[in-house]
Amino acid sequence: MELCSFLTLDSFITDPLTHDFMRKALLMSSLVAAVCGFLSSYLTLKGWALMGDAVSHSVMPGVVVAYALGLPFSLGAFIFGVGSVALIGFIKQKSRVKEDTVIGLVFTGFFALGIVLVSKIKSNIDLHSILFGSPLGISLSDVKQTIFISLLVVILLSIFRKDLMLYCFDPRHAKTVGINVLFLHYLLLTCLSLAAVVGLQSVGIILVVAMLITPGATAYLLTDKFDNMTIISVLSAIISSLIGIYISFWFDLETGGSIVLAQTFIFLFAFLFAPRYGIFKLKKFFAGYK
Amino acid sequence: MESINYQNFRIDAENICVDYNGKVALYDANLKLKPGQICGLVGMNGAGKTTFFNALTGFVNISKGKIRINGESLRSAQKDQTIAYVPQSEGIDSQFPINVWDVVMMGRYGSMNIFRCPRESDVQAVKDAIERVDLSDHLSTPIGNLSGGQRKRTFLARAIAQRASILLLDEPFSGVDIRTEKLISELFIQFKNEGKTILLSTHDMIHVREFCDLVLLINKTVVAYGETSEVFTPENITTTFGGISPDFLFGPES
Numbered sequence: 001m002e003l004c005s006f007l008t009l010d011s012f013i014t015d016p017l018t019h020d021f022m023r024k025a026l027l028m029s030s031l032v033a034a035v036c037g038f039l040s041s042y043l044t045l046k047g048w049a050l051m052g053d054a055v056s057h058s059v060m061p062g063v064v065v066a067y068a069l070g071l072p073f074s075l076g077a078f079i080f081g082v083g084s085v086a087l088i089g090f091i092k093q094k095s096r097v098k099e100d101t102v103i104g105l106v107f108t109g110f111f112a113l114g115i116v117l118v119s120k121i122k123s124n125i126d127l128h129s130i131l132f133g134s135p136l137g138i139s140l141s142d143v144k145q146t147i148f149i150s151l152l153v154v155i156l157l158s159i160f161r162k163d164l165m166l167y168c169f170d171p172r173h174a175k176t177v178g179i180n181v182l183f184l185h186y187l188l189l190t191c192l193s194l195a196a197v198v199g200l201q202s203v204g205i206i207l208v209v210a211m212l213i214t215p216g217a218t219a220y221l222l223t224d225k226f227d228n229m230t231i232i233s234v235l236s237a238i239i240s241s242l243i244g245i246y247i248s249f250w251f252d253l254e255t256g257g258s259i260v261l262a263q264t265f266i267f268l269f270a271f272l273f274a275p276r277y278g279i280f281k282l283k284k285f286f287a288g289y290k
Numbered sequence: 291m292e293s294i295n296y297q298n299f300r301i302d303a304e305n306i307c308v309d310y311n312g313k314v315a316l317y318d319a320n321l322k323l324k325p326g327q328i329c330g331l332v333g334m335n336g337a338g339k340t341t342f343f344n345a346l347t348g349f350v351n352i353s354k355g356k357i358r359i360n361g362e363s364l365r366s367a368q369k370d371q372t373i374a375y376v377p378q379s380e381g382i383d384s385q386f387p388i389n390v391w392d393v394v395m396m397g398r399y400g401s402m403n404i405f406r407c408p409r410e411s412d413v414q415a416v417k418d419a420i421e422r423v424d425l426s427d428h429l430s431t432p433i434g435n436l437s438g439g440q441r442k443r444t445f446l447a448r449a450i451a452q453r454a455s456i457l458l459l460d461e462p463f464s465g466v467d468i469r470t471e472k473l474i475s476e477l478f479i480q481f482k483n484e485g486k487t488i489l490l491s492t493h494d495m496i497h498v499r500e501f502c503d504l505v506l507l508i509n510k511t512v513v514a515y516g517e518t519s520e521v522f523t524p525e526n527i528t529t530t531f532g533g534i535s536p537d538f539l540f541g542p543e544s
Contacts, residue, residue: 045386093311162406166396169386176347176375177400177452178368224387224432 016249025135028146029241029259032202033211035150037237038157039195040216041230042188046168050100051085052212054107055189056196058084060114060205063130068121074145074197081193084110111205133204133256135245146198153194160187165226202241203256211237214263221267221274236266298361300325300456300487301346306355308341315341317511318355323487323504325455328478330502330518331491334531337509339491340378343458346489347375359456367456371400374449378460379441384434390444391429394419397451419451424473439470446474457481459490463497475501498522 016022043052059077066076084106091102118127129137138146157164166174167184175181192212199208219232244259272279301323308316316338323329333339344350346357348364359367367373374397397419398412408416420426423443433441442462449457462474478501481488489506492498498505498518505522507513507530514526 045383159405162399165388166399169388170377170382170396172344172347172349172375172377172381173396173448174399175349176368176373177371177397178365179400220387224434225389226387226392229387 012246012250016246021136022245022249024138024143025245025255026242028138028143029135029202029245030238031150032146032198033215033237033241033259034234035153036195036199036208036211037215037234038154038230039191040212040214040237041219041226041233042157042164042168042216043192043212044216044220045165046188048188048192049209049213050103051189052192052196053209054084054088054103055081055192056200056205056208056212057107058110059193059196059200060111060130061117062114063200063205064114064117064121064125067125068117072145073142074149074194077197077200078190078193080110081196082189085189085193129204130200131204131206132254133200133202133207133259135202135255135259138201142201146201149194149198153191153198156187156191160184161230164188203259207256207260210260210263214260214267215240218263218267218270221270221277224276237263240266299323299358300327300360301489302358302361303346304356304358306345306352306357308338308345308350309353310350314510316345316508319508319512320515321489321506321512323489325485325487326482327503328482328488328490328501329504329506330498331489331506331508332495332498332527332530333491333508333513337530338511339508340460342508343375343460343489343491346458347373368400371452371454373456373458374452374454376442376445376449376457376459376462379438379465381460382433382441382445384441386434387432389430389432390420390425390436390447391416393433393444394447394451397448400452415451415453416447419447422450422477423447437467439466442466443470443473446477455486457486457488457490459488461492462490463492463494495522495527 017026043049059081062076062078062080063073064076066073069076088099088102088106091097091106092099095102115127118125118130126134128134163174163179163184164187166179167181167188171181174184195212196208199211202208203211215233215237216229218236219229222232223229240262241259243262245255247253247262248255248258270278275281299322301321303319303321306316306319307314319338319342321329321342331339331342341350345352346364348368357364359372394416395408395412398408398415399406402408402412420429423446425440425443425447428436428440433444436444442465446462463471466474478488490502499522502518504516505518506515507521507526509530509532513530514521
């Protein structure tokens with residue numbers, strides 16, 4: 001039966017829209033993707049992929065504790081996200097252990113704490129939906145939180161767009177002309193924690209780092225202008241989310257995994273065929289025919 | 291015209307120390323520079339040249355000593371756009387997706403509003419600065435597509451656009467073509483005549499003799515400081531470079 005409705009592209013797209021949960025999932029995931037995609041440009045240029053991974057895993061115990069106490073899960077996640085970064089900075093400064101090792105051990109420690117807490121705190125926490133995301137089962141209160149956080153991040157990033165770009169590019173110059181570099185550092189970290197919080201609803205804690213780095217990496221291969229990079233990053237993130245959700249609907253696949261796979265395929269496409277930076281350098285290829 | 295007050299030093303660094311997590315990078319360093327002076331900063335790799343720059347820009351905190359810029363604190367000098375830093379080529383991600391115009395515009399950020407919207411005067415300053423370094427044909431070229439010399443000129447233009455009275459240049463002549471080298475030398479003379487104060491680090495001893503009024507030899511601390519003709523002696527240079535004879539550094543003719 002399902003296969004028949006496949007035959008027209010029209011019904012491929014419209015059929016899922018008849019379901020309330022699908023409309024909500026598509027809208028929320030697009031919003032989340034846009035936020036993560038926006039931030040992604042900064043994280044990839046700053047070289048914070050590992051930091052993104054660390055923060056997104058570290059929010060786990062925060063989410064569990066917040067659920068158990070009946071607090072907004074974003075609050076718990078935010079505290080643990082920023083806390084993990086503070087702890088990483090502290091251990092790095094006070095010991096001789098190298099930074100990537102510190103990052104690795106702190107976030108796995110937080111993550112393990114989260115898993116242990118889930119098994120101990122008897123509540124209606126669904127471990128699976130935290131780990132792998134559940135965009136199809138998002139609740140109304142989660143929708144409100146997600147919209148609020150997303151708008152907050154977008155507003156912050158928009159206001160400090162140029163300063164953050166300068167901070168990623170040449171923090172020393174920023175400092176020299178009297179721009180508060182420490183503030184920008186923590187602003188970017190705060191946005192990272194918040195984006196990880198909203199992103200984990202779409203694709204789950206384990207894969208949320210992909211939302212934070214893959215769109216930026218894709219865009220980086222396609223342009224030499226920062227503003228274009230941000231736009232491409234956001235668009236590719238949204239498109240991947242839509243593709244992922246549709247594919248998961250029709251083929252009954254895990255939604256979070258499908259979204260991230262779609263992002264990975266778009267990255268691979270850019271990697272191979274980007275006009276200037278792709279393996280096959282299409283620009284040169286076409287120039288040969290002129 | 292800027293009035294030049296020789297009573298006050300433009301840069302006055304007194305007994306500054308910098309340490310990174312307990313490891314001393316620079317100690318008891320002094321530097322006094324007046325308007326219109328060009329000073330060469332000479333030392334081995336790891337002798338604290340970049341640390342010295344970092345301290346003067348406020349990028350690292352000094353653990354001891356004090357820095358006065360035009361008699362004021364470093365913080366107010368930053369706010370007043372007094373100091374410009376021109377990074378060495380390795381200090382910059384040349385693959386960053388940004389073009390010449392936008393880099394030079396960053397020189398104006400400190401004096402813009404919070405959204406960094408360029409005003410007419412900012413656009414003009416950027417245009418003029420790019421013209422002075424002869425890059426008007428490359429306004430929208432991504433920095434990744436520039437040569438080493440063009441990239442160096444881009445960052446010099448950023449410092450010009452900032453209208454800073456103190457220029458700190460980390461290895462301005464390393465990895466540049468002859469044309470850029472000539473252009474930078476000419477700009478230095480102009481800057482000097484405009485009353486700007488310049489501190490530049492270099493590996494090339496010939497450059498020191500050519501433009502520097504003063505020279506600061508460092509090896510974790512100041513080995514020697516003064517007029518180039520007096521201080522830039524083979525003995526001092528040997529001490530600075532940890533006992534390596536200047537013959538080895540300059541070739542036997544010097």
